[in-house]
Amino acid sequence: MNTYPSVSVIIPTIGRDSLYAAVSSALVQSVAVLEVVVVADTTSELALPEDERIRVVRTGPGSGSSNARQAGIVAASGEIIALLDDDDLWHPFKLERQLDEVAAIESTHWVVSCKCAVREAGRRERIWPRRTIGARQPVAEYLFRLHGLRMGGGMLQSSTLCFPRSLALEVPLNFVPDSIHDEPGWLMALQDRLPDFVFRHVPDCFSIYNIGANSVSRRPLDMSEKYIAWGREHLHTETGRVRGDYFLTSAVAAAASARSLRSIGRSVSVGFSEGSPGLGAILYAATKFGKTAARNALGGGAAEVARVE
Numbered sequence: 001m002n003t004y005p006s007v008s009v010i011i012p013t014i015g016r017d018s019l020y021a022a023v024s025s026a027l028v029q030s031v032a033v034l035e036v037v038v039v040a041d042t043t044s045e046l047a048l049p050e051d052e053r054i055r056v057v058r059t060g061p062g063s064g065s066s067n068a069r070q071a072g073i074v075a076a077s078g079e080i081i082a083l084l085d086d087d088d089l090w091h092p093f094k095l096e097r098q099l100d101e102v103a104a105i106e107s108t109h110w111v112v113s114c115k116c117a118v119r120e121a122g123r124r125e126r127i128w129p130r131r132t133i134g135a136r137q138p139v140a141e142y143l144f145r146l147h148g149l150r151m152g153g154g155m156l157q158s159s160t161l162c163f164p165r166s167l168a169l170e171v172p173l174n175f176v177p178d179s180i181h182d183e184p185g186w187l188m189a190l191q192d193r194l195p196d197f198v199f200r201h202v203p204d205c206f207s208i209y210n211i212g213a214n215s216v217s218r219r220p221l222d223m224s225e226k227y228i229a230w231g232r233e234h235l236h237t238e239t240g241r242v243r244g245d246y247f248l249t250s251a252v253a254a255a256a257s258a259r260s261l262r263s264i265g266r267s268v269s270v271g272f273s274e275g276s277p278g279l280g281a282i283l284y285a286a287t288k289f290g291k292t293a294a295r296n297a298l299g300g301g302a303a304e305v306a307r308v309e
């Protein structure tokens with residue numbers, strides 16, 4: 001019988017109704033968790049299951065997800081941290097399978113992830129990522145270079161991540177305030193700073209990633225300029241293909257969410273002038289432009305959404 005280290009589950013929340021189910025999925029893991037630390041980035045009352053392992057830590061309100069996660073990590077007592085968003089769910093064997101995956105790693109400089117089922121109203125469920133990260137592959141190349149013609153090849157989702165608590169105290173998750181790529185930026189920093197850092201992927205699906213109308217990942221404002229700025233700052237040492245694909249996918253997606261044709265065009269221009277996008281990224285951007293133009297036409301020529309300065 002395997003002996004597992006103590007695990008603290010960190011769940012930042014803004015008080016959504018889905019919190020109860022998320023906490024419940026953490027409490028029924030095949031590897032019993034030491035505690036579930038619910039970090040309330042709100043003053044609202046929380047609906048939680050009855051279990052003595054649940055602790056509530058309050059931040060903010062409005063402190064942001066990365067600050068909330070780090071506050072939970074600092075308050076935690078377990079050797080291992082597992083992140084879970086308040087609108088996502090875990091399979092009961094998620095932690096056991098991940099801890100088995102990294103059991104032979106001698107250092108504490110590791111992060112383990114897994115595949116997740118992506119659920120969104122009106123769309124067929126997808127299992128992402130389609131490919132796992134290579135043994136020595138740079139995180140930025142894995143996440144931002146588009147392989148093939150479809151998205152979802154490389155993916156990182158916060159509710160899949162598990163790592164030693166000491167790692168997040170050495171390099172905090174919120175080391176870059178207000179970052180638009182919290183976990184990707186953190187993993188890139190770990191890979192840069194720690195020569196023995198290991199990022200492992202369990203090639204099975206053990207998490208459910210729910211994308212809803214109220215998801216914090218959906219932003220009503222045009223954030224494309226922030227994506228462009230992030231790419232310029234953090235990807236300047238990466239290959240032209242990584243930079244080009246990033247601008248034509250991540251920045252374009254942000255512009256398309258705000259229905260801004262102008263910002264899609266700017267993101268594409270930056271991608272070509274400061275990178276070398278591949279065919280898949282070019283087709284992705286063209287598709288987003290076409291769909292956004294059609295949506296705006298059907299909406300009676302909706303005005304451009306103001307950019308965030």
